[in-house]
Amino acid sequence: MSDIFREVDEDLRHEQYKRLWDRFGIYVLGVAALIVVAVGGYKFWEWRQASQAAATGDSFLAALTLSEEGKHDEAIAALDAVAADGSGDYPMLAIFRNAGEKEAAGDADGAVAAYDAIAARSGVPTVIADLARIRAAVILVGSQSPEELSSRIGDLTQTGNPWRFQAREILGLAAYRANDLDAARGYFDEIVKDQEASQGVRQRAQLMLALIQSRKGPPPQPEPGEG
Structure with missing residues (x-):
């Protein structure tokens, strides 16, 4: 008896599915078609973008x-x-x-x-x-005053700025060129003391400090008892 009920249940389900398909099948096909078109369109867009990027790269x-x-x-x-x-x-x-x-x-x-x-x-x-x-x-750097250059890049010398070494080096060179040796020494000292400075940048700063010292003498020493 249970087998009969199962068959009837399956027949009813089959009939329900058939009616649903007859009623909504066209919409299902339409949605499927839209998905295929959307995926195809996206793939075409990806290909077009890649082609344009390749062409631009060649140019x-x-x-x-x-x-x-x-x-x-x-x-x-x-x-x-x-x-x-x-x-x-x-x-x-x-x-x-x-x-x-x-x-x-x-x-x-x-x-x-x-x-x-x-x-x-x-x-x-x-x-x-x-x-x-x-x-x-x-x-x-060879034509503008230290003040003019500072107005351009002075804010880039701050700790944490990724271009601070270059900014300090430029301003230090400008100050040295203007014979403001104290200001130049300050910029190059900052470079030497910065642990994140590359070896090349630090070596150039040390060279400039040696040139400054040869022209001006050693930097002032702290008074006895001062930190």
Whole structure:
């Protein structure tokens, strides 16, 4: 008897499924089709993005090749195209490299203006904007006063800033050039005492301190009894 009830139950379920399919089957197929289209569309978008990134990468490398060949004007034009039409991170790389190309071509004013534009550009990560400020200051260290340079990068000398060593070195060189040996010694002392300074940066700072000492004499010693 139980077998009969089971068969009847199965027949009823089968009939219910058939009615449900007759009623809603077309919608199920429609949803399935939409899923297939959505997945296919996403895969196409992924492929398109990858293709665009590859093409932009090729254009960027071609611009670098022009630069290595000394064709700076052509490299600048190629980088401008990548900055305008490229995808991914390449436009920002192109903008930054373009400033370097202007510097290499002897256009110091153009390079500084380009670095300043990067630093002021909306949406640029702080670490990149600060690096642009450092690059501009490097160009200007031979022509601007310590005060002018400090107004540009003075805040980057603070402990914890990733560009503090470069900022201190630039300002120290500017002070040394202006014959402000006390200020120069202060910047280079900060570099030497910073345990996170690289060996190369510390060695350059020690060299500058030796030059300062040869011109000015040793730094003042604390009075007896002072810490």
